Amino acid sequence: xxxxxxxxxxxxxxxxxxxxxxxxxxxxxxxxxxxxxxxxxxxxxxxxxxxxxxxxxxxxxxxxxxxxxxxxxxxxxxxxxxxxxxxxxxxxxxxxxxxxxxxxxxxxxxxxxxxxxxxxxxxxxxxxxxxxxxxxxxxxxxxxxxxxxxxxxxxxxxxxxxxxxxxxxxxxxxxxxxxxxxxxxxxxxxxxxxxxxxxxxxxxxxxxxxxxxxxxxxxxxxxxxxxxxxxxxxxxxxxxxxxxxxxxxxxxxxxxxxxxxxxxxxxxxxxxxxxxxxxxxxxxxxxxxxxxxxxxxxxxxxxxxxxxxxxxxxxxxxxxxxxxxxxxxxxxxxxxxxxxxxxxxxxxxx
Amino acid sequence: xxxxxxxxxxxxxxxxxxxxxxxxxxxxxxxxxxxxxxxxxxxxxxxxxxxxxxxxxxxxxxxxxxxxxxxxxxxxxxxxxxxxxxxxxxxxxxxxxxxxxxxxxxxxxxxxxxxxxxxxxxxxxxxxxxxxxxxxxxxxxxxxxxxxxxxxxxxxxxxxxxxxxxxxxxxxxxxxxxxxxxxxxxxxxxxxxxxxxxxxxxxxxxxxxxxxxxxxxxxxxxxxxxxxxxxxxxxxxxxxxxxxxxxxxxxxxxxxxxxxxxxxxxxxxxxxxxxxxxxxxxxxxxxxxxxxxxxxxxxxxxxxxxxxxxxxxxxxxxxxxxxxxxxxxxxxxxxxxxxxxxxxxxxxxx
Numbered sequence: 001x002x003x004x005x006x007x008x009x010x011x012x013x014x015x016x017x018x019x020x021x022x023x024x025x026x027x028x029x030x031x032x033x034x035x036x037x038x039x040x041x042x043x044x045x046x047x048x049x050x051x052x053x054x055x056x057x058x059x060x061x062x063x064x065x066x067x068x069x070x071x072x073x074x075x076x077x078x079x080x081x082x083x084x085x086x087x088x089x090x091x092x093x094x095x096x097x098x099x100x101x102x103x104x105x106x107x108x109x110x111x112x113x114x115x116x117x118x119x120x121x122x123x124x125x126x127x128x129x130x131x132x133x134x135x136x137x138x139x140x141x142x143x144x145x146x147x148x149x150x151x152x153x154x155x156x157x158x159x160x161x162x163x164x165x166x167x168x169x170x171x172x173x174x175x176x177x178x179x180x181x182x183x184x185x186x187x188x189x190x191x192x193x194x195x196x197x198x199x200x201x202x203x204x205x206x207x208x209x210x211x212x213x214x215x216x217x218x219x220x221x222x223x224x225x226x227x228x229x230x231x232x233x234x235x236x237x238x239x240x241x242x243x244x245x246x247x248x249x250x251x252x253x254x255x256x257x258x259x260x261x262x263x264x265x266x267x268x269x270x271x272x273x274x275x276x277x278x279x280x281x282x283x284x285x286x287x288x289x290x291x292x293x294x295x296x297x298x299x300x301x302x303x304x305x306x307x308x309x310x311x312x313x314x315x316x317x318x319x320x321x322x323x324x325x326x327x328x329x330x331x332x333x334x335x336x337x338x339x340x341x342x343x344x345x346x347x348x349x350x
Numbered sequence: 351x352x353x354x355x356x357x358x359x360x361x362x363x364x365x366x367x368x369x370x371x372x373x374x375x376x377x378x379x380x381x382x383x384x385x386x387x388x389x390x391x392x393x394x395x396x397x398x399x400x401x402x403x404x405x406x407x408x409x410x411x412x413x414x415x416x417x418x419x420x421x422x423x424x425x426x427x428x429x430x431x432x433x434x435x436x437x438x439x440x441x442x443x444x445x446x447x448x449x450x451x452x453x454x455x456x457x458x459x460x461x462x463x464x465x466x467x468x469x470x471x472x473x474x475x476x477x478x479x480x481x482x483x484x485x486x487x488x489x490x491x492x493x494x495x496x497x498x499x500x501x502x503x504x505x506x507x508x509x510x511x512x513x514x515x516x517x518x519x520x521x522x523x524x525x526x527x528x529x530x531x532x533x534x535x536x537x538x539x540x541x542x543x544x545x546x547x548x549x550x551x552x553x554x555x556x557x558x559x560x561x562x563x564x565x566x567x568x569x570x571x572x573x574x575x576x577x578x579x580x581x582x583x584x585x586x587x588x589x590x591x592x593x594x595x596x597x598x599x600x601x602x603x604x605x606x607x608x609x610x611x612x613x614x615x616x617x618x619x620x621x622x623x624x625x626x627x628x629x630x631x632x633x634x635x636x637x638x639x640x641x642x643x644x645x646x647x648x649x650x651x652x653x654x655x656x657x658x659x660x661x662x663x664x665x666x667x668x669x670x671x672x673x674x675x676x677x678x679x680x681x682x683x684x685x686x687x688x689x690x691x692x693x694x695x696x697x698x699x700x
Contacts, residue, residue: 073455075425076630104454105423110631133592149660151652161584163591171587173580205654224574230523230663233648234511237521241513241640242483242631248647265643280426281460281592290591293615297598298583302501304555310499313580 043183086117172314245270393533436467522664595620
């Protein structure tokens, strides 16, 4: 079943406002979720809407949060998100990073006491219209085991970098630091398929191709082995040790049916955002001309299979967005049912 | 055969000064190379010394380079390295980044017209005594194929992030963005061993376990597939498109027997360095206390094999350094022979 972006956006706004969120914040949160659906990142769009509501009902998400800057220099800030949604505070924090970059060349904002911020790409891409490079990352509920460990210690901790181009679409790399994100396991579960070796391990640390392994105490494996562990750990430290949020195994779970641990070392989950003015390094037109040359040359690199073109990071998502803006957003049965139940509970129409 | 750090440092200085490098610069370059040998990164230490000399003899490395700042804001700078060695200019650029961080919270320096800068960790770690987070990356000669391509388009483009801790050693992740660095292939070649699937592909883009595949037109594969391609590409863009250096397939080869391509889009190779003051985000003592807690908790995470401890990024290198400072640096036969030939040619004693 296909839904238009506008219809889902309106519904998402209504859901958030009916939880007490101010309209402007609800629109912002809906923008972030719908950008995921438009770009084809179905796991991070309206499929998560009822999850945010459950966090609110459990008293863990503050829908009327008043974030505040608790530490600041000309190029940095630390924000306390007041237990609000990352969907709302991260775009505001990115605006602050952009403002600082306008003043001194770059701006960097660490955020504590937050909740899930949706897709990392939304926030990093906010830098692009300003001819800035955008960077965003977040920590997340522990699912990934460090190398040589069988314990879930890190989230899939994504990192995104967005670079403006000239005539080409921007270059946007947005990646989890695990080999596979949870969304890919869910797809395999629905299709009753085995998953490739290297995605998960059992609760004893053995290899597994079972897509349901996480349900029996297994863990995700870091991207490419120990390097992914190091990278995911760095995201955790920048997002949380630097901001004053919870880190490692203490990151509060996104699902409301699991309670946070006791004796937490920080507040909520953490994000880290950055904006760098291109013309703080070289004239923006030069940069964009060379980005175009970079992109063209990589597109023309010799293919392994003549029928499979070489893609630029971000390219599949831009193509998907063109299609879905025209044809609408397909919701699978479970997501549609979930949203209908949400509508009924809150007295809304989907 | 074991050599003391001091003996190799003195020899390295003499080699560089005999090529016309000022003594202070030669000491700096030797520091960077010896730090690699001490830390156990044998591929990036004195094993490369004769390679730098050959670049000088080929007229491609300027041993008396006068680097200059060509663009600047309060938190950024772009440096033209005057065709000098990255070994010399990168530490100076890192000093500038640290200076800017002292003033406005963070400092970021892009470098063009440079040559190989040694191990990334040396530069990032310069931030640590200042209670700053250090970041360093560089592009490099093309050996890695983008996803779906069989052409060498990217270097192993390493990225390093260094975080200070309190009572623990600092956390230092220093990683190539390919599955395997060239040094690992060389070890397999020496032992006449097969390499794991996923490290290289043939010139036609087929899977291979042949450690000599690069010699017949094969290519390295990016870390964990398309994510590593995106990450290595981002390092290329930050290091070179942003600084005005060469990028992608145009990066000049480190080996002097291969000539750079014609119609280059930039100057030399590029690096990107950053320093962030911890107390631009939260008090440094708080940060270091929580880094200690982070490290302790990860060390204690449940092991897969009770006899294999969980390691913190950077930990193996700190241990190796303790050993090698006491016992000396072991040079393999080929490296020793190479250095002896270099000594003879330049009229020096190893």
